[in-house]
Amino acid sequence: MQKGIATLEIILVTLIISILAAAAIPNVERVLDRVALDYETKKFYTDLRFVQSFDRAAHMEDNHFNTMKDSRVSLIVYPEKYIFRKISAYKDLGEHSFSRGVTASKKNNSQYWQIKFDDMGKIDPAETNHLTLTSGLGKKTYIIFDSVGRFRGSRTKPDD
Secondary structure (H helix, E strand, O other): OHHHHHHHHHHHHHHHHHHHHHHHHHHHHHHHHHHHHHHHHHHHHHHHHHHHHHHHHHHHHHHHOOOOOOOOEEEEEOOOEEEEEEOOOOEEEEEEEOOOOOEEEEOOOOOOEEEOEOOOOOEOOOOOOEEEEEOOOOOEEEEEEOOOOOEEEEOOOOOO
16 A cells, blocks of 8 residues: 555656646746846947957057057958958957857847947947847847947847
């Protein structure tokens, strides 16, 4: 009799665990998707700030010491990755591939986007005013650039 109760208990515990796991798996997938998008957004901000500050420093050095002459850097953004590129030599300095289904896109869906800053840290005004990072499940973060070189993120679509 004891053997039968133990087997029944094991079956019930297994059933309860499987029901809880079936309910939790979709939530885990959504959480991981959001975490991947947030990570890529923050990494992109950090790398944009690096390029912007590096270009400002290169401009200041060009005017004073000439030690960093022609050291300007741009960011070439493709849908699946972005590349740090030295502008004067078209030499790639490094790249970062987006993780877990995150992709980048521009308003006009061009193949790539070159982000470069001018001497004052402003982005080229000929370019569009925002870039979209999309997660594997379709969540979006918009990186919005303004006229004075600042950028910020938003989960709502910016006015064009």
